[in-house]
Amino acid sequence: MRTLWIKLLLWGYAVFSMAPLVVMVLSSFRPTSEIFDEPIGLPTGSAFDNYAKAWTEASFSTYVVNSVIVVVSAVLLGAVVSLLAAYPLGRRRFGGRGLLTAYFISGMTLPAHLGVLPLFYLLESMGLVDSLLGLILVYAAGSIPFNVFVLTAFFRQLPYELDEAASLDGAGPLATFWHVMLPLVRPAIATVIVFQFVPLWNDFFYPLVLMRDESKLTLPVGLTHFFGEFQNDWGTLFAGLVMTTIPLVVLFVLATRQIVAGLTAGMNR
Amino acid sequence: MALSTTRRGSSYLFLIPAFVLYSLFVVYPLFTGLTYSVFSWKGTLRDTFVGFANYAGLLTESFRDQLLPALGHNFLLFAGTMLVQNTLGLAFALALSRVRRGKRALQTMFALPYLVNPLVIGYLWTLLLSPTFGPVNSLLRGVGLEGLAMPWLGDPATALPTVIVITTWQWVGFPMLLFSAALGGIPQEYAEAARTDGATSWQVFRRITLPLLRPAMATITILSFIGSMNTFALVYALGGSNGAPAGATDVLGLLFYRAAFASGDVNALGTSSALAVFMFTFIFGSTLLLERVLRRRT
Numbered sequence: 001m002r003t004l005w006i007k008l009l010l011w012g013y014a015v016f017s018m019a020p021l022v023v024m025v026l027s028s029f030r031p032t033s034e035i036f037d038e039p040i041g042l043p044t045g046s047a048f049d050n051y052a053k054a055w056t057e058a059s060f061s062t063y064v065v066n067s068v069i070v071v072v073s074a075v076l077l078g079a080v081v082s083l084l085a086a087y088p089l090g091r092r093r094f095g096g097r098g099l100l101t102a103y104f105i106s107g108m109t110l111p112a113h114l115g116v117l118p119l120f121y122l123l124e125s126m127g128l129v130d131s132l133l134g135l136i137l138v139y140a141a142g143s144i145p146f147n148v149f150v151l152t153a154f155f156r157q158l159p160y161e162l163d164e165a166a167s168l169d170g171a172g173p174l175a176t177f178w179h180v181m182l183p184l185v186r187p188a189i190a191t192v193i194v195f196q197f198v199p200l201w202n203d204f205f206y207p208l209v210l211m212r213d214e215s216k217l218t219l220p221v222g223l224t225h226f227f228g229e230f231q232n233d234w235g236t237l238f239a240g241l242v243m244t245t246i247p248l249v250v251l252f253v254l255a256t257r258q259i260v261a262g263l264t265a266g267m268n269r
Numbered sequence: 270m271a272l273s274t275t276r277r278g279s280s281y282l283f284l285i286p287a288f289v290l291y292s293l294f295v296v297y298p299l300f301t302g303l304t305y306s307v308f309s310w311k312g313t314l315r316d317t318f319v320g321f322a323n324y325a326g327l328l329t330e331s332f333r334d335q336l337l338p339a340l341g342h343n344f345l346l347f348a349g350t351m352l353v354q355n356t357l358g359l360a361f362a363l364a365l366s367r368v369r370r371g372k373r374a375l376q377t378m379f380a381l382p383y384l385v386n387p388l389v390i391g392y393l394w395t396l397l398l399s400p401t402f403g404p405v406n407s408l409l410r411g412v413g414l415e416g417l418a419m420p421w422l423g424d425p426a427t428a429l430p431t432v433i434v435i436t437t438w439q440w441v442g443f444p445m446l447l448f449s450a451a452l453g454g455i456p457q458e459y460a461e462a463a464r465t466d467g468a469t470s471w472q473v474f475r476r477i478t479l480p481l482l483r484p485a486m487a488t489i490t491i492l493s494f495i496g497s498m499n500t501f502a503l504v505y506a507l508g509g510s511n512g513a514p515a516g517a518t519d520v521l522g523l524l525f526y527r528a529a530f531a532s533g534d535v536n537a538l539g540t541s542s543a544l545a546v547f548m549f550t551f552i553f554g555s556t557l558l559l560e561r562v563l564r565r566r567t
Contacts, residue, residue, distance in 0.1 A: 006364045006367055006368065007368060009364065010361065010364055010365065010375050011371075011375070013361070013379065014374075014375055014379065016438070017378050017379050017381065017382060017438065017441075018378050018381065020382075020393060020394070020397055020438070021381065021382065021385070023397065023404055024393055035402065036402050039402060039403060039404035039407045039408075040404045040407070040408065080286075081286040081287040082287055084283045084286060084287060085283060085284045085286070085287035085288070087283055088279075088280035088281075088283045088284060089284070094280040094281070100284065100288075104287065104291060107291065107296070109553070110295070110299055111499075111545075111548070111549045111552070111553070113522075113525075113545065114299055114302045114303075114545045114548075114549050115295070115297075115298030115300075115301065115302045116298070116302075116529075116545075117298075117302060117305060117529060117538060117541065117542060117545075118297070118299075118301035118302050118305065119294065119298040121313065122293075122298060137290065137294055140290060141290045141291050141293070141294035141295050142294070142295060144287050144290065144291045144295070145291075145295075148287065172279075173279045173280075173283070174279070177283075198384070201386070202386040202387065202388070202502075204386075204387075204388050204501070205501060205502070208526075209529075209530070220386065220388050220502070223388055223389070223392065224388070224505075224506070227392055227506075234396060234402065237392070238396070241389050241392060241393055244386055244388075244389050245384075245385050245386065245389055248384050248385070249384060252384050
C-alpha cells in the first residue's frame, strides 16, 4: 500500500517534470493562432513552419552557425592546450611542477566574471571585441583549469613503466606523448570535451558583454533578441527554444557516461 | 644526465600554450579587475587612485537601496533552494531507493530539465505562466481553480517564490542523484541491525540514514549557495536586467551588470569593479565558512 503511494507520487512528479518540455515541443509544431485558442494541444498540419521562420527570418541560422563554430573550436583548443600541459604536470619531474599545477587548478575557484571588464578592454586593444576568435580564446582559456585538473589526475594514474619502456625504445617526449599517452587518456579527453560543451553552449554572460554585432551573436544572446522581436509569435518562439535545446539533448543521449564522469570529477574537488 | 635535462626543458615547452592562454585571458583580467576597484574612472580612462572610495560608494544611500534588496533576494533564493529543492531531492532519493521497476526512467525524467539552458528555462516559463495565453493558468481555470490563475511572475509578491519553484523544477535532479549515490553507499546491515533492536523506520532514518548523509548534504549546501549567489541567466530571462516586476527578482548578478553597462555613471568602471570584488570576497568567504562549519566532525 505504502509502496503504491510512493510510486504514485514519483510518477506524478515525473509528469510535472516533463510537462513543460513536452508543451514546448508540441507548441513548436503548432501555429500561433492555435496556441492562443487552445494553449495545450497536439500539432496539426503544417508542422515545420515555425522552424522555417525561426531559422530564416529570425536569423537562427546565424546564431546556430556561430555557436557551433565558437563552442567546437573553444572546446578543442582548450582540450589540446590542457592535454599538452597536463602531460608534464601529471608525469614528469621538473622545477615548479607543484606550483604550476596549483596555478592552473586555482582557476576553478576563481570567479571568472570578476575579470569581465578588464577582459573587454584587453580584447578591445587586440581588436577582438565583436569577434568569434575573441570569444573562442576566452572560452578555451576558461576551460583550462577544469581540463588540467581532470587530465593531470588521469595522466598520474597511468603506470610509470610506460614512459620507461618508451624511452628505452628511443622515443622522445613528444613521441611518447603522441603514441603512448594520448591513446590511453582518450576516455578522459572525451570527458573534458563533453563536459565543457554544455556550459559553453549555454553561456550567456560573456557574449552579452563582449558581442554587439548582430551577425556575430551566439545562440543565448541571439535568443534574447529573438524574444524581443517575435514577442507575439509564440509558435516561432517555441521553435527557437527547441532548437537551442536539441543539441544538448542529443549530446546527452550520446554521451551520458562522460557527463556523469565529468560531474563526479568536478564534485570531488 | 643529458637525457634528463632535455626532458626538463621540454616539460616547459608543453606548458607554454596553456600558460599563455590562461594567464592572458583569465588571470590577468582578474587581477586587473582588482586594481580597477581602487581608482576613480572617467568613462574608460583611469583617473586617480581613490583607495576604498568606490567601496564606500556601494554603501551610499542610492546604491545601498539596490544592493541590500538584491543581496536579500539571493539569500531568499538560497533558503528556498535548501527548503524546497534539496528537501524534495532527498525525499525523491529516499522514495526511489524503495522502487525497483522504472527507477532509471524516473531518475532521467527528474534530471532532464537541468540539461536545458537556464535562459531557455526562463523564457519557456514566461510563456507557460503568461496570464492571458499561458497553458498553466488555462489549466488551473480548467480544473476549477480560478483563484490560482494569476500573473505569477507579474506580481511582486509571487515573483520570487515563482523563481524558486522554477529553479527547483530545473535542478531537483541534482540533489536527488547525489543523495541516491550517498544512500547507495550506506550498508543495509545498519538499518537491519537497528530494526532487530526494535527501531521504527523514523528512528532508522533520523539516527542512521540522516547522519550518514551529512557529507552529501554539505556538498549540496555549498553548491546550492554558490549557485544561488551567482544566478543570472534565469532571472534575466524572467524579469530582464532590472529584475521585474518592480525589482522583485533583482539579484547581485543583475545589479553588477547594470552597474557596469547600464548605469550611465562616469565612474561605472570603479563602482562595478568594487561590487565585483565585494561579491567575490563575500561568496568565497561564505563558502569557506560553510565548508568549515558543515564539514566539522561532530
